[in-house]
Amino acid sequence: MRKSIVFTIVTGVNILLLALLAVHAHFxxxxxxxxxxxxxxxxxxxxxxxxxxxxxxxxxxxxxMSDRFAPFQDHPGAMEHFPSGSLVTPPIKRIHEHSP
Amino acid sequence: MSTPLNRHSNILDFALSSLLRRKSKNFSLLVVYTLIVFVIASLIFFVQALKREAAQILKEAPDMVVQRMVAGRHDLIPVAYGEQISAIRGVTAVSPRLWGYYYDQVFGANYTLLVPEKNLLEPGSIMIGPGVARNQRIQAGDMLALKTSRNIPLLLTVQDLYPSSSELISSDLIVLSAEDFQTMFNLPAGQVTDLAVTVANPREQVTVAAKIAELFPDTRPILKSEMLRTYDSLFEWRGGMIVVVLAVAVLSFIIFAWDKATGLSAEERKEIGILKSIGWETSDVLLLKFWEGIVVSLTAFLVGVVLAYGHVFFFSAALFEHALKGWSVIYPQFKLTPVIDVYQLTVLFFLTVLPYTAATIIPAWLSATVPPDAAMRS
Known part of the structure; x- marks a missing residue:
């Protein structure tokens, strides 16, 4: 079999898989x-x-529910020391929040 | 018969043979390229599914939560505040919330202790999340001992467990009665953690929040829309670890593209020279390089995305688990509902397949415009 046909079949199977995953996601x-x-x-x-x-x-x-300055609440110079703190962004700026 | 399709098919055949001649180099390139797409696509699937989940289930969160601030910190709020807040026009209900944290010294885990709005539990009974059950190795009917603020053990019977399908919200929960909560933390009389406010008309929420902030300047009203937006921006690309993962992936990709764009190897230049000397047009050479680029990048993109889907939605993003777990002792074991964001996948496609293909064509074009004898001699 020609290489181009093999490539087309492999790519077609991949695209079909992707389409099946979209169907899987839907269901x-x-x-x-x-x-x-x-x-x-x-x-x-x-x-x-x-x-x-x-x-x-x-x-x-x-x-x-936390403060925007939460990672630094323990003392003013406190550094972030929890790994998840580097994944979670601070809460969005709230409409009725006073500055800390 | 020579049709455009035949021409492309023949050139693709030649491109594949050319790639197979440098099998080990191109295969390792494909593997690393696939890995880069896999990592970025996994991140996209994971974050999008989590954001969708948060948006769907937090729709039922309280309309507004009013916290009291003392010296810049969240503090207990008097129930009397609630009575005045309920008198504000537009407020349907104000219910005090009692919740807090409990650090288990034996297991090193943090639990969230919470009293439901309606009296669901008798004193002495609790409902626990699956994470607490796993951590304590207990089940329904077992006893759980917690230490009160006076250092007296409080024995509680597990009435039931929350289902594992709710793990994303209930994993570390211990739901108990108001009496047990009081025994645990000995809160001052008439004080609660915060107030949940219900506003009938969603459009009035901001106005009501402004009135509360005016009436009680020491409070902080947090709207439901703000809770939802917090989760919408939770895993922003600027977030520490995400920016590191993205930077590594993008840098690796730049190295590939750079390697390709900085020029062809002597062998490849010689190959172009020979092709031109036997009658190939420059356009044929460019088409050949285009197909070489497409074979590698399209295969890497498709395989990477399919693997990423399996990783996130069939294997619960197992490779991200350690990064997400951090130092937590309780980590929810949740299965995300699949979401495919077509827009983000299209962006990923254009950011990976097109630059690589372009980086393959440009140096080939530079070599193909050189006379064949010069190309072969170089």
């Missing part, structure tokens, strides 16, 4: 809808404000 979203509703219901019942992504520090466990 996964549909099948996960009920679980997502359960999670949303739990958020409503428990009045949660944050995702549980990083449990190592207060300001990474509840970034939406």
């Amino acid at each position: 996964s979203r549909i099948s996960a809808a009920s679980e997502r509703l359960e999670r949303a219901e739990l958020v409503r019942t428990l009045q949660l404000t944050d995702l549980c992504l990083f449990t190592e520090a207060r300001y990474t466990r509840h970034p939406a």
Whole structure:
């Protein structure tokens, strides 16, 4: 078989795989809808404000509730020392926040 | 019959043979290139899925949370504030929230202790997240001992566990009754952690927040829209580790492109000279190099993206786990709902496939414009 045909088949299979993954993503979203509703219901019942992504520090466990200067709250010259602190951005500037 | 399709097919055949002649070099190039696309695509899939999840489930978060600030820090808020806030026009309900953190010295884990709005639990009973159950090796019906602020052990019975599908929000939760929370932390009378405010009309939320800030200058109202935006910008590309991953990937890619763009090897120049001397046009040579570039970059892009999808959505982004876990003892084991962001993948395609192909063609064009004998002699 010609090499160009082999390449076309391999590329075609890859594109087909990508298309199948898009279909998988679509159906996964549909099948996960009920679980997502359960999670949303739990958020409503428990009045949660944050995702549980990083449990190592207060300001990474509840970034939406923390201060913008959270990594430096322990003392003025404190340096960031939690790895997740380098992944989480500070909370967005809030409308009604006074400067610390 | 010579059709444009035949011409491309023949040149592609030649390009593939040419790549296979330098098998080891081109294969290692393909592997590293695929790895770069894999890392960037994994990051895109992971961040987009997480942001989508946060946006969907945090829609049910309180409309507004009012915190009290003392000396620049979040402090306990008097319940009396809530009574005055509920009198503001537009406020439907104000409910005090009791929550806090508990550091477990034995396991070195941080738990979030929370009292539900409605009395779901009897004193002495708790509901725990799957992360707490894993960490403590307990299940429904077992006892959990926590130390109170007076250093007295408080024995609590696990009534039930939150399902593993809710791990992304409940992994480190210990939900308990208000009485047990009071026993644990001994809060001053009439004080709570913060207040959840419900505003019937979403358009009035900002006005209500302004009124609260005016009425109680020592408070900080946090709107639901602000909570959602916090998660929308959580993994911004400027974030420390993300910028490092991206910088490494981009630098590696620049090294490839540089290697290609700085010129062809003597063997490749000689090959171009021979092709031209046997009658190939400059356009044919450029087409050959174009196909060489496309074979490597398109294959790397497609394989990299497919592998990244599997990594993030079938294997829960296992390679990122250590970076995400940091020093946390409790790490949620969650499966993200797949999201394919076509826009971001298109950008990735144009940032990887096109520059590499261009970097392959330009030096070939420079060599192909040289007379064949000069190219062969060089």
